[in-house]
Amino acid sequence: MRHTAYLALRDLRALWRQPWYVAVTLVQPVIWLLLFGELFKSVADLPGFGSESYIAYLAPGIVVMSALFSSGWSGMSTIEDIDRGVTDRLLVSPVSRGALIAGRVAQSALVVVVQSVIMIGLALAVGANFPGSVLGVVVLILVAALLGAAFGALSNSLALVTRQEESLIGAVTFLVLPLTFLSTALMREDLLPGWMQTAASLNPVDWAIEAGRSATAASPDWGMVAGNVALLGALLLACGALATQAFRSYQRSV
Amino acid sequence: MKTSLDHAIEAEELVKTYGDVRALDGLSLAVPAGTIFALLGPNGAGKSTAVRILTTLSRADSGRARVAGHDVVGDPGAVRRAIGCVGQRSGVDRDATGAENLRLQGQIHGLRGRDLAARVTSLLDAFGLGEAGGRFVRTYSGGMQRRLDIAMTLVHRPQVLFLDEPTTGLDPEVRAEMWHEIQRLARDEGISILLTTHYLEEADRLASDLAIVDRGRVVAGGSPERLKAELRGDAIHVELGFAAEGAVTAALEPLAGIRELVIDGTALRARADEGARAVPVVLAALEARGVDVSSVTVSRPSLDDVYLRHAGRSFE
Numbered sequence: 140m141r142h143t144a145y146l147a148l149r150d151l152r153a154l155w156r157q158p159w160y161v162a163v164t165l166v167q168p169v170i171w172l173l174l175f176g177e178l179f180k181s182v183a184d185l186p187g188f189g190s191e192s193y194i195a196y197l198a199p200g201i202v203v204m205s206a207l208f209s210s211g212w213s214g215m216s217t218i219e220d221i222d223r224g225v226t227d228r229l230l231v232s233p234v235s236r237g238a239l240i241a242g243r244v245a246q247s248a249l250v251v252v253v254q255s256v257i258m259i260g261l262a263l264a265v266g267a268n269f270p271g272s273v274l275g276v277v278v279l280i281l282v283a284a285l286l287g288a289a290f291g292a293l294s295n296s297l298a299l300v301t302r303q304e305e306s307l308i309g310a311v312t313f314l315v316l317p318l319t320f321l322s323t324a325l326m327r328e329d330l331l332p333g334w335m336q337t338a339a340s341l342n343p344v345d346w347a348i349e350a351g352r353s354a355t356a357a358s359p360d361w362g363m364v365a366g367n368v369a370l371l372g373a374l375l376l377a378c379g380a381l382a383t384q385a386f387r388s389y390q391r392s393v
Numbered sequence: 394m395k396t397s398l399d400h401a402i403e404a405e406e407l408v409k410t411y412g413d414v415r416a417l418d419g420l421s422l423a424v425p426a427g428t429i430f431a432l433l434g435p436n437g438a439g440k441s442t443a444v445r446i447l448t449t450l451s452r453a454d455s456g457r458a459r460v461a462g463h464d465v466v467g468d469p470g471a472v473r474r475a476i477g478c479v480g481q482r483s484g485v486d487r488d489a490t491g492a493e494n495l496r497l498q499g500q501i502h503g504l505r506g507r508d509l510a511a512r513v514t515s516l517l518d519a520f521g522l523g524e525a526g527g528r529f530v531r532t533y534s535g536g537m538q539r540r541l542d543i544a545m546t547l548v549h550r551p552q553v554l555f556l557d558e559p560t561t562g563l564d565p566e567v568r569a570e571m572w573h574e575i576q577r578l579a580r581d582e583g584i585s586i587l588l589t590t591h592y593l594e595e596a597d598r599l600a601s602d603l604a605i606v607d608r609g610r611v612v613a614g615g616s617p618e619r620l621k622a623e624l625r626g627d628a629i630h631v632e633l634g635f636a637a638e639g640a641v642t643a644a645l646e647p648l649a650g651i652r653e654l655v656i657d658g659t660a661l662r663a664r665a666d667e668g669a670r671a672v673p674v675v676l677a678a679l680e681a682r683g684v685d686v687s688s689v690t691v692s693r694p695s696l697d698d699v700y701l702r703h704a705g706r707s708f709e
Binding site for chain 2: 149229390393
C-alpha cells in the first residue's frame, strides 16, 4: 500500500513538472466539449432526442471520453522506465509487484478525477446543468475514474507486452476512437443503428457514460447506475490481473 | 554447500536459455565474503545473465544460487533486502532530482522521516553530489549519474553489491574515480562486490578473485596473480609484414623453448621462458624463411594472455 503511494507520487511529480503536457491534456477535452457542443447543437432538435440542450447531454460523455484518452497513455511511462532500467532496478528491490502496477493505475485515476472536476466546472459555465444531486456528480467522477484506472491498467499491460512506444500509440489510438463512437457519448441510444446499440451495451465506455449521465439527471435510475459501477469495478479487477500477468511475462523474458 | 559466513555468493551449475541461445551453460562460482570478485568476459559471454539471476530479476532454468545466505528462488525477498545492484542501464529517474531518487529508493527499503533524510544527505555528500542533489538528474554528467546509481544501491546498507559493467562508457578519468570508489566500498564498508567487466585492466586492478566466462561457463578462476603465474614465461607478440602461416609454422615449430604458438593473420603470439633471449632466435628463423617482421614486443603474462589460453582466442 505504502509502496503504491510512493510510486504514484513519483508519477504525479513527473507529470506536474511537464506543465505543457498537463495543459494539453486539459485543453483537449475542453475543445471536444465546445467543438462537439457547437457542431452537433441541432441534434437536440431531432425528434425523440428529448434533452433541452445538447451540451447538457454531451457533458458526461466528454468527461468519460477524456478519462479514456488521458489514461490510455499511462503505459508510455512504463516503456520509458523499462528502457531506462528503472523497472529493473525496482524489481531487484523489495517493492511489491502489485504496487508497481497499482501505483501507475492510482496515478491514472487521480489525474482523471482532477480532469473531471475541471471539465464539470467548465460544462456548467457553458450552459450544461446537472439537475441531479451533488452525489450524482460524484458518481460521474467515480465512473470516469474507474474507467480511467481500468484503461490505464490495460495500457500498462500492452506496454509490458509490446515494449515499444510506437506499438502502444498504435494500439491505444486504435481502441480509443471506436470505443468512444460506439457509445451514447454523442448520440442518444434510440437514435443509434441497431447493431451499434448492441455494441454499445457491451462497451465499458458506454457503461460509464450511461451511469454518469443517469446519476446526474433529474431522476436517476440508481439500480442501473449501481449495476454499471459494479461492471466497471469488475473490469478494473480484470485489467489489473491482466497487467500483473503481463509483468510476469516481462520478467520471464529478461 | 557452505554457509553464507564464508561466501557472499554461491552459484552452482546455472543454466539459462533464451529461445535457442544458451546464455548460461552450467555456470558455477563462489565469492568469498568481503571481497571484490570480477566476472570477466566478452560481450555475450553470459555475465549479465548471471547477474540478473543472482539479483532475482531473472530465474535460471536449472541450477541453484544463494546470495547473502538466501536462496534466490526460495526467498527472493530476503535476497532483495540484502543486495544492491547497478545494472548496465542506469535505472535512475532522469526527471527527478538526485535527492528524490535516493529518497524513493530509501522509502522502498522502509526508511522513514529523519533517518531517511539523514541517509540521503550523507550519501549525496559521500559521492560528491551534495550540491547537485537538488538538480534534475538529466542535467548530470555521465560520471555524476553513475555515482548516483551507486549511491542509490547503498541506501539500505546492503551486504552484497552487484555492478554490471560499472565503467563502460565512462571516460578514463571518471573510470579511475569509479575504481577508487569501488575499492573504498569493499575496504571501508566491508561490502562484498561482484562486478562484471570486459576490461582486463579493471579486473586486474580491482578484483582479489576473478572468473573468466566464455559461452556461459567459467573457463578459469582464481586470483589475477595466480592465473598469470600459471602461464610459464613471457609472451612474445610479433606483428608480421604479411600473413604467411605456413612459412611461420615451419620456421618456429622446430625451435626449442617456443611454446603455445598462435597465428592470427599477421599477428603471431608465442610464449618463451626467457623472452629477451628468444627474440633474436625467433627473428632469425623468420628471416631465414623470408617472413617480414614489422614489430616485436615481449611482455610479462597479462590477463589477456590468460584469456587467450583459456578461451582459445584473443579477448577483443
